[in-house]
Amino acid sequence: MTAAPVAPAPDRTAGARPDGGPARPDGPGGPGRRRDPLRPPADPRQRVIRWLAGGSVLLALAASSAIGLDLPTLVAGGEDVANLLGRMVPPELSDPARIATLALDTVLMAFLGTVLATVLSVPLAFLAARTTTPHPAVAAVARGIITFCRAVPDLVFAVLFVRALGLGVLPGVLALALHSVGMLGKLFADAVEGAEPGPREAVRSVGVGRVRELLNGVVPQVVPAWVSAFVYRVDINLRTSVVLGFVGAGGIGFALQDALRGLVYTKAMGIVLVILVLVAGMELLSVAIRRTLLAPRNPRYGRDRAVRFLSAAAAAVLLVISFVRLGIDPVALVTSVPDLLAVAGRTFPPDLTTLGPALWEALLQTLAIGLSATGIGVVLSLPLGVLAARNVAPHPLVYGAARTVILVVRAIPELILAVVFVAAVGLGPVAGAVALGIGSIGFLGKLVADAVEEIPPGPAEAVRSVGGGWWKVVFSAVLPQGMPSIVGSGLYLLDVNIRTSTILGIVGAGGVGFLLFExxxxxxxxxxxxxxxxxxxxxxxxxxLSGWIRAQLS
Amino acid sequence: MQGGDEPLVRVRGLRKEFDGTTALAGVDLDVARGELVVLLGLSGSGKSTLLRCLNGLHRPSDGEVTVAGTRVDRASSRELRRLRTEVGFVFQQFNLVGRLTCLENVLIGGLGRVRGPRYGVSTYSRRMRAEAMAHIDRVGLADQAFQRADTLSGGQQQRVALARTLMQRPQLVLADEPVASLDPENAGTVMDLLVRVCAEEGLTVLCTLHQVDLALGWADRLVGLRQGEKVLDRPTAGLTKDEAMAIYRRVEPAAAVAA
Incomplete structure (x- = not known):
């Protein structure tokens, strides 16, 4: 067997180029200089992309060394974690009734928070959407509010609200609600902007005012998108609500923190397992709901209507249960607003000087954590994601194992990972960076796997037919094709990680969150x-920034 | 043609400009009660704009527009809403809400008559539901009443849209290329239905069309528009196809020669 003819060095970023474009006869060097005919013509966009790629690798390495994260530390940390895990088995459920109650509360908090967010997001979305806003200035303000809600992490809201309203579930629910407006408001508004104008014009032409024009001409079109966003957000909020207890905002996180403070690790493990089951169950449920509510387009009315009616009734019942069970007086939602505003008012004018250089150091540390966590995440997720792609995995067992790892990691909220790493390797940014990095697998690994599964099979077949083995297929056919969407996901991960790294300090895992909490x-x-x-x-x-980079790539 | 004393639609010197481009450059038009007038003209000649100025979906830039006694050009938004309840509009793209059932789409036509928001079939009164059902039956789609609108063919969707218009109990029906998105056979069926139902109800119809044949067959009067100006306004009786086609041909003599 002869060596397989190596394909012309596949450019890892080639896929990111818009279309490859017609090769230009001369580089930008000018017509006078002949370029090497075996080198690809210079392309300024390519150069930008290369610089960005190289720069981000360097940046991630610099960030890691800045927070003292290096290979020996990682190896030693691995031993510590193994030791800790050893002390966590066998997991133990000491007070099952109490844990079950707290778990139920946690789920209801996530649900109620999302409902409140929806109530706030619907009017905001109509004000923010270009097609329905009464005035561009109103749209800008509404978009600003939505962006603000998204940019302030839920736990930051929770910390402030607990101060305003005291310990309990109400501040937790309100924090979830407010932060969720950042996502729901944006998705709702996008759906409204995407709605067809025709039906709206038809409703307007029967002679009704603005409210009914939107209600009957736009809302029916966007309901599926809204429901899907709602279900997705409940899923996300459940992951947050299990850690709200860390800041005294109710839920199962209370019990977990108790167990950790008391160094009763077997009990902590029991609670973590309960959380795993909750989150995984919610994920399955949300997939099922989306499938029944949105996917089938049953031409017959009866079944569709029955399903819709039952789901709406179930949601209403659940809402009532939430209020009763959590002991939240619906009136309190309104009456608590002045208290919240009072606390918000006391943060003005923001003080950037008292903490001095410590503040900027913490901020840099936050960025460093986010960057190095993303680096770790990419390094771990790329191979894992490729193995978790059905069309590339060398064996179904490998595929199954990789997918399972991703699923399990996805089910563990980052803050819980951070708590575990803090317990194992001690307080500090290393614990935070490693926890975030490992948590990234659940996010990026899945996206990489999905992206790889979506690439067309032709090029892989071509590489195989010239005698390429598995490695050559991966490097010459799979990665070049999947790269644009993988890079996009990586940037999104950076976004998410930096946002999360601002709250890691709440559990002592470094960054600016600790100062905030204090x-x-x-x-x-x-x-x-x-x-x-x-x-x-x-x-x-x-x-x-990541939006700009993504625009450069596409 | 039994023209009343006062025309239902009276347009004088109507001008409409969009960001500097003139869509209508001073159009006069009268439509008597019970009349069926067809507007002919190339795409972009201002037909759709004219229709939309009649029910206030577009605000006229200048000129007088009186529909059913309401001065559309200076009506308040409340007066406009009241007027629109009496003016049905049939769209080229049907403009049904695809996810809703046919029945609910038809019920939307009755929204102007009721107070307060409605969402879902069960929020409308029994009487209105019965009326909507009757209109659906009239356009021959009773079996599909509870089917999602987007599962229907184009011709069926336009019939549902017609039922929605009837639900408004309008005096005037404005139809904007009602059959341009349909195949010839469905176009014939829908046009036939539109004309028959409106004649039975004694409705006044102002309809834009591309098909000169259909226009000659059904209209009482043809009005031709070219680049925002009226270039033809004659009863169809005695009008030949060539004369009608002239509206198109005169626009671009070069193209006509080439053809």
């Missing part, structure tokens, strides 16, 4: 306001 605890609200402002700015900048 500031609120010691009632230095203006300092807290300054930190929230910085977090907001950083998240916004990262979002814009």
């Amino acid at each position: 500031a609120v605890r010691t009632l230095h609200f203006q300092v807290a306001g300054g930190i929230v402002l910085l977090v907001f700015v950083v998240v916004l900048l990262v979002e814009r």
